[in-house]
Amino acid sequence: MATHADTRAHTDTKPHKGAAEQTPPAGRPFWAKWFEFLIERLIGAAGVSAILFVALIFFFLLREGIPTFLQVPLPQLFGSRWYPIEGMFGLWPLIVGSILVTAGAVIMAVPLGLITAIYLGEIAPQWQREILKPLIEVLAGIPSIVLGFLGWVALAPLVQRLGAPTGLTAFTGSLILAYMSLPTIISISEDALYAVPKEYRDGALAIGATQWQTIWRVVLPAARSGLVIAVMLGIGRAVGETMAVMMVTGNAANVPAFGLGMFFEPVRTMTATIAAEMGEVARGSLHYNVLFAIGIVLFIITFAINSLAGRLVGGQASRRKRGQL
Amino acid sequence: MPGYTIRLILSAGCLIGMTWLGLTACTPAQPAAETTAIPLGDQRAIQNKGSDTLVNLALAWAEAYQQVNPNVSIAVTGGGSGTGIAALINGTVDIANSSRRMSEEEIAAARANGIEPYEIPVAIDALAVIVNRQNPVSELTIDQLSDIFTGRITNWSEVGGNDAPIVLVSRETNSGTHTYFLEQVIRKGDKNNPDIFAPQTLLMPSSVGITSEVRRNPNAIGYDGLGYVSAEEEKLIAVARDSRSPYIYPSVATGADGSYPLSRYLYMYTAGEPTGVIADYINWIRGPDGQAIVARLGFVPLPSP
Amino acid sequence: MKRQQVQKIAVGVITTVAVLIVIPVVLVILYIVVRGAGTLSWEFLTAPPYNGMTQGGIMPAILGTVILTFGTAIACIPLAIGTAIYLAEYAGDNRLTRLVRLAIVNLAGIPSIVYGLFGLGAFVLFMKLGTSILAGSLTLGIMTLPVVISTAEEAILAVPQRFRLVSLSLGATRWQTIWRQVLPQALPGILTGVILGLSRAAGETAPLLFTVAAFYLPELPHSIFDQTMALPYHLYVISTQVPGMPLSIQFGTALVLLLFVLSLTLAASIVRTRMRRRREW
Numbered sequence: 032m033a034t035h036a037d038t039r040a041h042t043d044t045k046p047h048k049g050a051a052e053q054t055p056p057a058g059r060p061f062w063a064k065w066f067e068f069l070i071e072r073l074i075g076a077a078g079v080s081a082i083l084f085v086a087l088i089f090f091f092l093l094r095e096g097i098p099t100f101l102q103v104p105l106p107q108l109f110g111s112r113w114y115p116i117e118g119m120f121g122l123w124p125l126i127v128g129s130i131l132v133t134a135g136a137v138i139m140a141v142p143l144g145l146i147t148a149i150y151l152g153e154i155a156p157q158w159q160r161e162i163l164k165p166l167i168e169v170l171a172g173i174p175s176i177v178l179g180f181l182g183w184v185a186l187a188p189l190v191q192r193l194g195a196p197t198g199l200t201a202f203t204g205s206l207i208l209a210y211m212s213l214p215t216i217i218s219i220s221e222d223a224l225y226a227v228p229k230e231y232r233d234g235a236l237a238i239g240a241t242q243w244q245t246i247w248r249v250v251l252p253a254a255r256s257g258l259v260i261a262v263m264l265g266i267g268r269a270v271g272e273t274m275a276v277m278m279v280t281g282n283a284a285n286v287p288a289f290g291l292g293m294f295f296e297p298v299r300t301m302t303a304t305i306a307a308e309m310g311e312v313a314r315g316s317l318h319y320n321v322l323f324a325i326g327i328v329l330f331i332i333t334f335a336i337n338s339l340a341g342r343l344v345g346g347q348a349s350r351r352k353r354g355q356l
Numbered sequence: 357m358p359g360y361t362i363r364l365i366l367s368a369g370c371l372i373g374m375t376w377l378g379l380t381a382c383t384p385a386q387p388a389a390e391t392t393a394i395p396l397g398d399q400r401a402i403q404n405k406g407s408d409t410l411v412n413l414a415l416a417w418a419e420a421y422q423q424v425n426p427n428v429s430i431a432v433t434g435g436g437s438g439t440g441i442a443a444l445i446n447g448t449v450d451i452a453n454s455s456r457r458m459s460e461e462e463i464a465a466a467r468a469n470g471i472e473p474y475e476i477p478v479a480i481d482a483l484a485v486i487v488n489r490q491n492p493v494s495e496l497t498i499d500q501l502s503d504i505f506t507g508r509i510t511n512w513s514e515v516g517g518n519d520a521p522i523v524l525v526s527r528e529t530n531s532g533t534h535t536y537f538l539e540q541v542i543r544k545g546d547k548n549n550p551d552i553f554a555p556q557t558l559l560m561p562s563s564v565g566i567t568s569e570v571r572r573n574p575n576a577i578g579y580d581g582l583g584y585v586s587a588e589e590e591k592l593i594a595v596a597r598d599s600r601s602p603y604i605y606p607s608v609a610t611g612a613d614g615s616y617p618l619s620r621y622l623y624m625y626t627a628g629e630p631t632g633v634i635a636d637y638i639n640w641i642r643g644p645d646g647q648a649i650v651a652r653l654g655f656v657p658l659p660s661p
Numbered sequence: 662m663k664r665q666q667v668q669k670i671a672v673g674v675i676t677t678v679a680v681l682i683v684i685p686v687v688l689v690i691l692y693i694v695v696r697g698a699g700t701l702s703w704e705f706l707t708a709p710p711y712n713g714m715t716q717g718g719i720m721p722a723i724l725g726t727v728i729l730t731f732g733t734a735i736a737c738i739p740l741a742i743g744t745a746i747y748l749a750e751y752a753g754d755n756r757l758t759r760l761v762r763l764a765i766v767n768l769a770g771i772p773s774i775v776y777g778l779f780g781l782g783a784f785v786l787f788m789k790l791g792t793s794i795l796a797g798s799l800t801l802g803i804m805t806l807p808v809v810i811s812t813a814e815e816a817i818l819a820v821p822q823r824f825r826l827v828s829l830s831l832g833a834t835r836w837q838t839i840w841r842q843v844l845p846q847a848l849p850g851i852l853t854g855v856i857l858g859l860s861r862a863a864g865e866t867a868p869l870l871f872t873v874a875a876f877y878l879p880e881l882p883h884s885i886f887d888q889t890m891a892l893p894y895h896l897y898v899i900s901t902q903v904p905g906m907p908l909s910i911q912f913g914t915a916l917v918l919l920l921f922v923l924s925l926t927l928a929a930s931i932v933r934t935r936m937r938r939r940r941e942w
């Protein structure tokens with residue numbers, strides 16, 4: 032496929048590009064072959080190192096966390112009171128806490144993120160895109176501790192003034208988490224929308240659909256799998272956040288009564304529990320093992336979400352690569 | 357050649373960095389910080405870790421002592437009494453600060469590691485119960501406090517206040533102050549009492565969290581060492597041992613003479629009896645200079661010998 | 662007509678929402694700048710804290726973050742670029758490659774606190790490195806791998822095939838082609854990814870909690886086996902653990918951290934735009 036750039040290529044094999052450094056095979060140093068072999072082995076090793084690290088992480092989590100399951104009977108482990116200094120290791124309040132905060136974040140972030148992605152991809156003129164996209168990247172770059180700090184200093188008092196008994200609630204955490212997940216959801220949704228072929232839109236418009244009808248009935252359904260990936264990765268991001276939720280959710284190991292008000296009660300997430308308590312434990316104690324066991328639970332949850340999303344994405348990536356050749 | 361120099365530098369740097377990391381990682385030059393003090397002349401700092409109740413005091417002591425003895429350095433960390441004691445058991449700290457006594461399990465665990473904990477009282481603390489300045493309630497008995505913090509009483513109107521929900525604020529479970537409150541207030545000193553904090557208690561990482569929440573939340577009730585509360589910002593509750601005893605406000609005076617029901621010793625623990633640099637430091641703390649700092653920070657100095 | 666009305670309403674709602682989303686971002690940054698700028702001074706940036714950290718500066722934390730960023734770079738870059746080269750140039754479309762990609766996606770999704778646990782279990786305890794800059798850098802390095810790998814791979818893939826073809830046709834080996842032709846062309850893209858990854862690592866707190874961070878150290882670290890203070894952890898500590906900490910210092914620290922991270926993000930952006938202009942294809 033000759034482009035105007037390709038015609039330039041014929042003239043750009045200048046000496047500085049390395050042509051002069053090409054020596055005929057006979058003149059190569061004797062160790063060159065071994066060097067090449069070694070390098071390629073090293074590259075291969077680097078390639079599989081990712082698998083190695085995932086395995087290592089799981090291994091070390093297991094190593095320190097398995098004693099939990101040997102010493103704490105399962106019914107107790109899923110009991111409803113988390114009070115480690117008295118030997119109560121009920122994980123249920125922590126799991127509920129994580130679920131509540133994540134659910135709240137997803138409920139807020141997915142529609143907003145999707146709408147913003149639609150705006151960026153379908154409606155916004157170029158100049159607006161050039162302002163919005165960097166802003167969203169900036170949002171992605173803000174450290175979680177800074178957002179947590181602002182939540183503690185400014186957001187929590189605000190939530191309290193809205194009438195909650197205290198400003199440190201699951202809702203406050205969800206709000207901050209929603210903001211942190213937005214860039215992920217927006218950019219992946221944008222990619223999904225972008226991948227929908229132009230012909231789909233053209234076809235719809237040609238038979239007289241409005242822009243909104245095109246988006247709603249043609250583009251969105253076509254991008255469905257990509258949007259699902261966006262939501263899943265957003266969930267994964269929310270589940271894993273630590274510092275921001277630790278500062279604003281109140282850290283009460285409480286299972287709120289079911290109902291709309293449950294978002295406005297303080298909760299304690301799994302991530303915050305590990306962060307708050309790991310510093311105190313004697314290494315090798317049961318409490319220490321249980322904290323690692325919580326880590327195992329977190330790992331499994333995010334592993335499941337990301338593997339599922341990864342499988343859906345992987346198909347697209349390899350197709351894209353083959354298209355390059 | 358484009359980028360040749362950059363690549364050269366990058367790859368050389370990476371190679372050097374990786375080999376160096378690999379070598380140092382495989383053959384660590386020193387293990388984690390040792391426990392026993394090394395005589396003056398060595399650069400290592402005294403590691404002092406533990407109670408958040410003590411941390412301000414510990415920092416003030418460290419700063420003052422280092423000004424008088426510039427060749428000693430002291431590293432101070434908070435994290436809660438449980439953290440400090442755990443570090444003592446792990447052998448990674450020289451002095452553990454604690455606002456409660458070590459439990460039998462902890463002493464056994466330390467002995468299993470070959471460490472004999474040595475307990476040194478360094479100050480006295482009056483534990484204050486605080487509420488928001490707008491809260492009309494100003495007196496509570498220990499029974500009432502126990503009912504409030506276990507969740508049996510949930511509305512301020514039940515103890516003479518407004519019709520508003522009670523928001524419980526506490527320290528994290530690793531805090532010695534938390535344990536003290538659990539044992540002396542919630543369980544009223546009875547070892548066999550199974551009561552624990554209500555599950556909806558907010559667990560704050562430190563004293564600052566407690567005072568901040570109490571200051572801005574009219575429904576909140578919390579507790580902390582006297583040195584961390586200020587009578588101007590929070591409202592101190594007068595506590596009575598029971599409904600027949602007088603209600604006493606926490607202060608340095610009532611803490612010292614024992615009339616305030618919730619006063620306790622603050623401790624430093626070392627591995628075995630301290631010697632050398634550490635012993636000097638601790639003796640200084642228990643001496644007039646150290647105790648003057650105790651009073652200045654709002655704690656109660658040790659009774660003079 | 663009804664359809665046109667729906668169209669107008671829909672577009673109106675979408676536009677409003679999108680704009681509303683972005684406004685808080687601007688507000689957040691402005692708020693921190695406004696409340697923190699007053700604290701910034703030469704002394705604040707270069708002096709250590711004193712008086713229970715309620716006065717003085719935050720220099721040890723800034724230094725610690727810089728050191729850790731360098732450490733992360735050393736731990737992460739060689740491995741990440743190697744993996745990217747593998748994926749872009751050597752890997753076939755087989756089961757192993759799919760597994761590698763799966764692993765990378767997973768590494769990206771693991772919660773930062775779990776990385777902290779891993780760092781504790783593997784580096785601090787198992788390899789007996791203790792809480793040290795070394796342990797912290799290694800932990801952050803592994804955490805940064807996915808970001809750098811994916812951007813580096815994209816950058817390498819973006820180099821047109823004819824670079825490789827011409828080189829190979831002149832008798833160069835595969836590695837020579839990569840090393841002398843592909844990598845130099847991909848370098849700006851790789852650099853962008855590296856800087857972005859480092860900016861994320863610089864703002865992380867959770868992995869540092871058990872592997873390197875200290876509340877207050879009387880001296881600066883002497884070696885990579887020492888602990889260090891770090892900006893994100895410092896912000897956490899001074900906003901939740903130190904009584905009497907003036908709000909101005911808290912906002913000042915937040916601002917410094919924000920500036921550090923954002924300037925790295927900006928640098929990555931600049932590298933990316935300059936790359937697009939100087940690109941040879």
